[in-house]
Each structure stands twice: as C-alpha cells, then as structure tokens.
Amino acid sequence: MxxxxxxxxxxxxxxxxxxxxxxxxxxxxxxxxxxxxxxxxxxxxxxxxxxxxxxxxxxxxxxxxxxxxxxxxxxxxxxxxxxxxxxxxxxxxxxxxxxxxxxxxxxxxxxxxxxxxxxxxxxxxxxxxxxxxxxxxxxxxxxxxxxxxxxxxxxxxxxxxxxxxxxxxxxxxxxxxxxxxxxxxxxxxxxxxxxxxxxxxxxxxxxxxxxxxxxxxxxxxxxxxxxxxxxxxxxxxxxxxxxxxxxxxxxxTLPLRMRRCAATALQVAAFLEAHPKVERVWYPHLPSHPQHALALRQMRGGSGLLSLAIRCEDVSGVERFCDALRRFLMSVSWGGYESLACPIAAFLPAGTSAAAKAGQVPANLVRLSIGLEEPDVLIADLAQALDRV
Missing domain, CATH: 3.40.640.10 (Type I PLP-dependent aspartate aminotransferase-like (Major domain))
Structure with missing residues (x-):
C-alpha cells in the first residue's frame, strides 16, 4: 500500500x-x-x-x-x-x-x-x-x-x-x-x-x-x-x-511539510554551527552529531527540530537573542507550519549562569522548530538576533 x-x-x-x-x-x-x-x-x-x-x-x-x-x-x-x-x-x-x-x-x-x-x-x-x-x-x-x-x-x-x-x-x-x-x-x-x-x-x-x-x-x-x-x-x-x-x-500535507521543514532545518543548523556566537548545535542530520551514522541508518529523513547553545556568560545573552527574533514566535511545542523558539532560560531565574543546567539541559540552550518559511528569511532573522548577544 x-x-x-x-x-x-x-x-x-x-x-x-x-x-x-x-x-x-x-x-x-x-x-x-x-x-x-x-x-x-x-x-x-x-x-x-x-x-x-x-x-x-x-x-x-x-x-x-x-x-x-x-x-x-x-x-x-x-x-x-x-x-x-x-x-x-x-x-x-x-x-x-x-x-x-x-x-x-x-x-x-x-x-x-x-x-x-x-x-x-x-x-x-x-x-x-x-x-x-x-x-x-x-x-x-x-x-x-x-x-x-x-x-x-x-x-x-x-x-x-x-x-x-x-x-x-x-x-x-x-x-x-x-x-x-x-x-x-x-x-x-x-x-x-x-x-x-x-x-x-x-x-x-x-x-x-x-x-x-x-x-x-x-x-x-x-x-x-x-x-x-x-x-x-x-x-x-x-x-x-x-x-x-x-x-x-x-x-x-504531511510529506510536503516534512520535506520542507527538514531541508530548511539542515540549512539553518549548518549556518548556526559556523556562527562564532553559537557554542553548539544539536541536530541528528548534521555530520557533526555524534550519532549521525545511526540517524542515517535508522531514519529516512530529518525533521524541523534542532537546538543551539548561545555563547554567553549568563542567560541575559539568551534573552537578548530571543527577544530580538522577529520571524520566530517564542513558544513551547513544535512541529507546525510556523517557526518557534523555546529558550530554557524562560524556566530559570534571570541572571542564571550559562553554565548552569535545568535538569540535564544547559541553561543557554534554545530549541528551534523550523516551519515552512523561506530558509533565507529565517537565517537572516537568526543572524540579526545573534548580533544582539
């Protein structure tokens, strides 16, 4: 079938x-x-x-x-x-x-x-x-x-x-x-x-x-x-x-949406990985992911969800980055047509050190859900927001 x-x-x-x-x-x-x-x-x-x-x-x-x-x-x-x-x-x-x-x-x-x-x-x-x-x-x-x-x-x-x-x-x-x-x-x-x-x-x-x-x-x-x-x-x-x-x-529209958001997410992840204000990027379909080979063997494709760690001293740098975003809505959840940003800093007190953790997750981590917008639009928005860090 x-x-x-x-x-x-x-x-x-x-x-x-x-x-x-x-x-x-x-x-x-x-x-x-x-x-x-x-x-x-x-x-x-x-x-x-x-x-x-x-x-x-x-x-x-x-x-x-x-x-x-x-x-x-x-x-x-x-x-x-x-x-x-x-x-x-x-x-x-x-x-x-x-x-x-x-x-x-x-x-x-x-x-x-x-x-x-x-x-x-x-x-x-x-x-x-x-x-x-x-x-x-x-x-x-x-x-x-x-x-x-x-x-x-x-x-x-x-x-x-x-x-x-x-x-x-x-x-x-x-x-x-x-x-x-x-x-x-x-x-x-x-x-x-x-x-x-x-x-x-x-x-x-x-x-x-x-x-x-x-x-x-x-x-x-x-x-x-x-x-x-x-x-x-x-x-x-x-x-x-x-x-x-x-x-x-x-x-x-699931196949169309999955192909589009995965292709854009890979471009976004590659951009972020090369940016000096980004400490780390997590995305299974990046070659740098420690389990990249398993991802290729076990999965038929990627999705639109990835995370980055902002290079900053405390979560105020994360706040400046997220507050400057214009094409990403700040929200929980993921997987929709719209692009979203979810900072772990929102669940921690202001001024928390970037080296701190919320459970097992770094305080400077921001999860991005990539939607159906044009890749260049999202990358430009991330670039201008990273300039605020």
Whole structure:
C-alpha cells in the first residue's frame, strides 16, 4: 500500500457519505441500534464498533486506520494528547512491584509519570543512557516489564539503536515503547526494528497547524485491546471527533511539510554551527552529531527540530537573542507550519549562569522548530538576533 493511497484514500468509504471528497465530521457522542441484539453485539466490542464516542467514533476510526498504516501497525488508538498516549501505554504494561527502564532525558511529562506518579503505586523506574545497549541491559532486573524509548529526544536529540534494544528486551519478556514524535511515521518505523508499541504527540507534525492537541499509540491489535480495556476506556483521555477531523486534514500535507521543514532545518543548523556566537548545535542530520551514522541508518529523513547553545556568560545573552527574533514566535511545542523558539532560560531565574543546567539541559540552550518559511528569511532573522548577544 503506497503513501499516497494511505493519505488520500485509505478508510474513506465515500460511497457511504454521499461521495464527499473530505470525510464527514460525525460529532455525535452516541449511536442508536435497531434491536436489542444489535446493541448487545456492539456493546461487546467497543474497540471495533461505534457504540459510544468515548470508545470509538467513525471520524476517529478513519484516522486510526491511516496512522496504523503509516506506522506499519495492525491498529492504532488516538488520545487527547501525546502525554495521554504514553501514560496509557505505560499504565497498561505495569503493576505494583514492577520496574521500568527509561531513556535518560525523556519528554518532561513522561519523566513526571515515571518518577513522580507511578512510585505512589509501587512502580519504580531506572533512567539510563540508552545510547549504549549495554547500559540498558545492565539496568534490567527480573521485575522489569517495560523499556521506554524516545529516539531521538526533543531537546538534545540522543538516539537509541532500536533494533539492538528490541533484541535485548524481547527475549526477557520486556515490552518496548518508543516515542516517535520527532521523526513522524514518515521518517522512522520503530515497529520494523522490533519495537512493540509506538507513540506520537499528534499535536506536532501529524497535525501540523498548531490548532489541535492529540496523541496516538500504534502496535499489534492484541496489545492495543489491552490498553483499550484498561486506561483508555477507564480514564477517557480521548480526542473529540473534530480533533480527529483536523488531524486528517493535517495528514494530507504531511510529506510536503516534512520535506520542507527538514531541508530548511539542515540549512539553518549548518549556518548556526559556523556562527562564532553559537557554542553548539544539536541536530541528528548534521555530520557533526555524534550519532549521525545511526540517524542515517535508522531514519529516512530529518525533521524541523534542532537546538543551539548561545555563547554567553549568563542567560541575559539568551534573552537578548530571543527577544530580538522577529520571524520566530517564542513558544513551547513544535512541529507546525510556523517557526518557534523555546529558550530554557524562560524556566530559570534571570541572571542564571550559562553554565548552569535545568535538569540535564544547559541553561543557554534554545530549541528551534523550523516551519515552512523561506530558509533565507529565517537565517537572516537568526543572524540579526545573534548580533544582539
């Protein structure tokens, strides 16, 4: 099945809705049945039927089918946020007394789930540098049930060798979960390397327009039914049908957007790497990235997310740089049509030394999300802002 078919036709049974080219938005929360027997049959399998929108909805189901196909998965569940997708996958995989191994620098809410919330229920986590498969293997215990990966992460872009880690985990009965938000389904396929479950913040590249918050979890249907019966239906962190409709719209242009932002990001990264006021650039597809060879082997392409460290004495230099930007909006999140700048300094007191760290991230780090603007425009804006440092 080719990419164009998935994005434009898969799951869109147009003969069922008057031949409309765009799928309908079925906003209904509830569905009616002609007989008790029909109601009974559908109540027994909400995963695959339209019974109540908290479980399944026709508009959401079209999105599920497309995302599953893009990831090469049997099925997909869609959530109200990426954090909800990760949390549901983790909660469905562990019980009291179990142990989790996680990458050292995961998404902040993944860390909060594992480090702050789950210990209240007797689930412990070891955070390791998962760039080394040996370190992961050494961290596994007889009680380890889950390995949480994020390749690459979205601040300093460490990768993991997914095939090697799947080979470590699977014989030991350890389930693997990979956050694939950075690469999108187009540029990396963790399931093909032996990973069990793949999560996305669909807010980012899948949506791509900065107007919806959502998440996705892809994998074997048996595992997803386990998630569905447990945290998905119990906690109800679902998307609205309108959110799903917006995500379907975003998918239409995903290949075009990914190619454009990745090409521009590589130009921006090269410019920044050569600038005297930039201490360091993090971007997996730069030849200088320490895991560049793994990025080329494991990923089909880059994305628009990169980070730089400003050469300055304290975060006031970072503030001058960011305040001078005119084509980058200062904001959290990433993956949209618009270019964004997110300074770590915004989460630290004014005057903090540039050598200080916020957790494991340098105080002088600024993350850039490259959008669809012309490369020369963005580079010129960065150049004039660096002059203020």
């Amino acid at each position: 080719d990419l164009d078919w998935i994005l434009n036709h898969l799951g869109e049974e147009r003969e069922r809705y008057f031949g409309a080219v765009a799928p309908p938005l079925l906003q209904s929360s509830n569905f009616a049945f002609p007989t008790v027997a029909d109601m009974r049959a559908q109540a027994g399998d909400e995963f695959g039927h339209h019974f109540y929108t908290r479980g399944n909805n026709p508009t959401v189901e079209i999105l599920r089918r497309k995302l599953a196909a893009l990831e090469g998965a049997e099925d997909c569940l869609v959530f109200g946020s990426g954090a909800a997708a990760i949390a549901a996958a983790v909660i469905a995989s562990v019980s009291a007394g179990d142990h989790v191994v996680c990458v050292q620098k995961p998404y902040s809410w993944t860390r909060r789930l594992l480090a702050d919330l789950l210990p209240r229920f007797a689930v412990t986590t070891t955070f390791v540098d998962a760039a080394d498969a040996g370190s992961v293997e050494a961290a596994l215990t007889p009680g380890t049930r889950l390995l949480v990966l994020e390749s690459p992460n979205t601040l300093t872009f460490e990768l993991q060798d997914l095939a090697a880690l799947a080979a470590v985990a699977r014989p030991r009965g350890v389930r693997t979960l990979c956050d694939n938000s950075y690469a999108s389904p187009l540029n990396q396929s963790p399931l093909a390397f032996g990973i069990d479950l793949v999560a996305h913040s669909a807010t980012k590249y899948i949506g791509g327009h900065g107007d919806v918050v959502a998440g996705a979890l892809c994998g074997p249907q048996a595992l997803l039914r386990e998630v569905f019966r447990g945290p998905y239906m119990t906690l109800g962190a679902i998307p609205s049908p309108h959110d799903a409709w917006l995500l379907l719209r975003g998918l239409r």
